[in-house]
Amino acid sequence: MQHSAPSPASPDAPARPAGDGADPTTPTAQQTPAAPENADTLLTDPAFLLNAHPDDVTALFAHARSSPARAMVRAYSTALHHGSATLPWLLDLHTHRTGIPGPTSVPATDNTATWRTTWTSDPRPGDRLVHETNDGTLTVVTGVVEGRPVTINGSYGDTVLIWDLTPYRQIGKPLIGHSGQLHTAAMGVVDSRPVAVTGSDSMVRVWDLFTGEQIGEPMADSSDAQAVSLGVLEGRPIAVIGGRDHTVQVWDLTTRRQLGEPLTGHTSDVVAVATAVVDGRPVAVTGSWDHTVRVWDLTTRQQIGEPMTGHTDSVCAMATAVVDGRPVAVTASWDNTVRVWDLTTRQQIGEPMTGHTGWVKTVATAVLDSRPVAVTGACHPDATVRVWDLTTRQQIGKPYTSYSVSVEAVAAAEVDGRPVAVTAESGGTARVWDLDEVHTGLRFTPDALHSRTIRTAAVTAVGERTLMLTGGEEQKVTVWDPATGRTAGDDLGGPCPGPVRAITTLLVDGQPVAVTGSARTLQMRQLTTGELLREESANRDYLALATHTIKGKPVVLAAVHTWLRVIDPETGRARRLPHPATVTAVTTGHLDGRPVAITTTAQHTIHTWDLTTKKPLTPAYTRPTAVGALHLTTVDDQPVLLTGFGRWLRLTDPRTGAHTTPLISGHTRPITALSTMTMGDTPIAVTGSADTTLRTWNLTTPTPTPLGPPLPFPHPITTLTPTPDGDLIVTHGPETTRLTPRPPA
Structure with missing residues (x-):
């Protein structure tokens, strides 16, 4: 540390050019940035924030008086902490988080991200x-x-x-x-x-x-x-x-x-x-x-x-x-x-x-x-x-x-x-x-959905409406509208027996049903009324849930201890598929026309099951570290299994277990969420990590390549859920953010 006062610029802030440090072609930047009387105007002007040197922006912080300007001080300060490379993206995200009213959200630019923020909910009171x-x-x-x-x-x-x-x-x-x-x-x-x-x-x-x-x-x-x-x-x-x-x-x-x-x-x-x-x-x-x-x-x-x-x-x-x-x-x-x-x-x-x-x-x-x-x-x-x-x-x-x-x-x-x-x-x-x-009147973000970490999410259609269900440490399941980020009625069925670790949905006799795993209790509830249809208990926690259809009939797959239970939701009868260790995740799909489930365990093994015969379809194989997320999808009409184990992503042929790509690195901490969707006409994978970043991968290249820079969030990412209209719901800590893709040019 030097004897002089430390500079307020971030360690990787852009070097100050000659002159005032701003783009001279930007009208706002031609004003006197450090003039206190301009602070409230400049601090809510996206053009100034994106083009001015960080020293000129931070010099105005002490002069912010209006609520929107002070909220932008918080947004800019948090964004600048992560460095200038993702500053536009972070300003976009954090202006939504701080609830700045009016047209002050920073527009995404070509060099920032493949996503823009539609809305984000923040559970904290006021703008403190x-x-x-x-x-x-x-x-x-x-x-x-x-x-x-x-x-x-x-x-x-x-x-x-x-x-x-x-x-x-x-x-x-x-x-x-x-x-x-x-x-x-x-x-x-x-x-x-x-x-x-x-x-x-x-x-x-x-x-x-x-x-x-x-x-x-x-x-x-x-x-x-x-x-x-x-x-x-x-x-x-x-x-x-x-x-x-x-x-x-x-x-x-x-x-x-x-x-x-x-x-x-x-x-x-x-x-x-x-x-x-x-x-x-x-x-x-x-x-x-x-x-x-x-x-x-x-x-x-x-x-x-x-x-x-x-x-x-x-x-x-x-x-x-x-x-x-x-x-x-x-x-x-x-x-x-x-x-x-x-x-x-x-x-x-x-x-x-x-x-x-x-x-x-x-x-x-x-x-x-x-x-x-x-x-x-x-x-x-x-x-x-x-x-x-x-x-x-x-x-x-x-x-x-x-x-x-x-x-x-x-x-x-x-x-x-x-x-x-x-x-x-x-x-x-x-x-x-x-x-x-x-x-306290500043907030324009959606109502708080959760005040503690969200662990699981699911999206479903109810008539012409799309609904999201989220659960976590608060022992409740919240039902909300992903278009607005606002709740759609009361919590589903009231308090749960424990923290909610898994949620999935399905149709039973044409009626939408939510299935939840809360501590050692599995519940099935009618989604529109919250009525409890079926409940069962186990001697261990339910860690993962999925649904599939076998010969036209829906089934629920529940991971509990060393078993994958295949449950008939109408009768409650179940078939148990044994594993060598605790089952931690499950994904479903089809291989060569057969309905399958793919599971992973605490011993890092991966198993593929034929759901028609309830028998292994291929021999189990092992990953070197714990698999935090897996997802079965199709790329170019070929089945692909994506696994996030440790901080790496890998693509595998689910029929043979053979690797189709080398290890794909980028995250610095374990991958905790994984999904696939399309961005324009491009199939992509999206990964979220305990390192708080979201990364987007192009699946059309022989080895998936990044689309845009990693996008930092305020908290570790816990779930990634695509919506039917092509957006992405990201949960991170207690917060929820809806992103809209910006397809590559």
């Missing part, structure tokens, strides 16, 4: 989401470097990254030194230089944020640091560290030496630490798995008074603030509550703040409209971020919904004069939320 990225973040802490708000992000491995929050992008080089996942971090100032203090692998390290280099040797941490907070003691910067050995250690950050003996008193892991000043004296406030909160005088190194009790489970997060002129501590606990404590009297203030329905894992404090507030995040089944007024101890507004299992960390900062919260979630996603946003 400023930015999000999935980079493995599990720990966040905020601070200021050279006047710019930054966040330190720790991930699954040993990577610690520095991100500029104006706009959100990585700056400098990673902080390299730890050999394990980051447990805790804090930011402060030592010798007039901004520093980060991080704890992992029984070491606490101090980093110079100007240079990105570690300062001196690591501080050996016998306690295995679980929490750290920075403060000042007798004019010297210190770190207060809580550890698994039940102690609290105090370190001088200038000399990087421990001050005195550890503070003892807790009877279990110390996992929450904060510092404050009480009656002019520096104190540390600590929380532990022993359910207590303790206050320590850092000058005398003695506990002040008795432990503060009230929580009925582990105190796992802590922050301090000033309320009505008095220092307070705010604690978060696995008892699902948030409590406020007066640090002078060491008494709880009022009743606990309740609302979370899961363990409250993290808390930060901020100032919102001159009011002290707390921001908290919780685990499943809650998985929300909530804001609390610390004066009234009431929740402010609606919770922000995370699609992940858990909100792991939260930090507060100020960006362009506005308070924000930065969250890290269990899926590795970091998000920046605008705490001051009140323009």
Whole structure:
């Protein structure tokens, strides 16, 4: 990292040309891009956004005043994070996500993508989401470097990254030194230089944020640091560290030496630490798995008074603030509550703040409209971020919904004069939320379909209507109109027995029927009324479903444990086809006029079954890694089996198991969704991955070749469903997006 302020341009932004950095043939670009009075106009002008240099666009962010302009700031910031190569596509997607009204969606251009966004649904309330990225973040802490708000992000491995929050992008080089996942971090100032203090692998390290280099040797941490907070003691910067050995250690950050003996008193892991000043004296406030909160005088190194009790489970997060002129501590606990404590009297203030329905894992404090507030995040089944007024101890507004299992960390900062919260979630996603946003009338996107990850989808015709069915972690099946993205009535049949892993549809006696696999229960329901027609249970989860027709009669194929059950939906009678391991996916079609099912298992084997005889059609064969998706189709009148195993795509002759193409690479993480369709007259395959990208492949070439660049989405892609009119429905995390193809010229 350089000593000068980091440039806001992305690492791969286009080099600035001579002049103003914009296309001189673009009328909008001839204006003065940096003029604050032009900000609202320019930030909603697609021509300016596509042709101006990113520096000129980001220079206007602080001057955005209208709701559409501020929404475009969020869209552009998120798009630019992925780099300039797919900027037009991402602006198109994210303007739909942020719900910018009017003709402001960015038009697709010839060099961007083979798809354009028709609509997208976003489950988050209002327009509070400023930015999000999935980079493995599990720990966040905020601070200021050279006047710019930054966040330190720790991930699954040993990577610690520095991100500029104006706009959100990585700056400098990673902080390299730890050999394990980051447990805790804090930011402060030592010798007039901004520093980060991080704890992992029984070491606490101090980093110079100007240079990105570690300062001196690591501080050996016998306690295995679980929490750290920075403060000042007798004019010297210190770190207060809580550890698994039940102690609290105090370190001088200038000399990087421990001050005195550890503070003892807790009877279990110390996992929450904060510092404050009480009656002019520096104190540390600590929380532990022993359910207590303790206050320590850092000058005398003695506990002040008795432990503060009230929580009925582990105190796992802590922050301090000033309320009505008095220092307070705010604690978060696995008892699902948030409590406020007066640090002078060491008494709880009022009743606990309740609302979370899961363990409250993290808390930060901020100032919102001159009011002290707390921001908290919780685990499943809650998985929300909530804001609390610390004066009234009431929740402010609606919770922000995370699609992940858990909100792991939260930090507060100020960006362009506005308070924000930065969250890290269990899926590795970091998000920046605008705490001051009140323009709840901005949204023009479809209603929220889901608030948690969608796992399965199906499309069907009901009379002259086309309907989509989606299900996932919320234990419900949502029925909606793929043309508009809006719900088409109530959820199908009410709550499901568990997470929905598979959905398929078929006609029984001319009536549309939905078949769902939810945990260990298979249900068949009349699609128009939701009436339960048939239900069966198994001793393992239903992982995949498909339908086919055998001699004119419909059948349901259900993958459960090591069996593929072929079920007559009218009678419920079933035939079981055995496999060597758990069946994880199934696709159906015809081979030489015979109805077939092709399955894959947890042992990476692939099996082809004749559904008329219920016997194997060909010998099973094995892939080197798990098959995440498979699809049977026809190309040039020849049957082709497409398999996504690991991050590779391969085409196989399903009659022989012989490979017809070499391995096709491109994705960087496992393929999770796969489908085929036509784009114009060109047969294509579409793959979605845990790397969050969608890729399009031309199936007319001997080895499928990419059509356009990979298209990044906000979340890992879970399903790809073509519609009868040639569009594609993509589910990613809790969101759903409809794409319309742009056939190659």
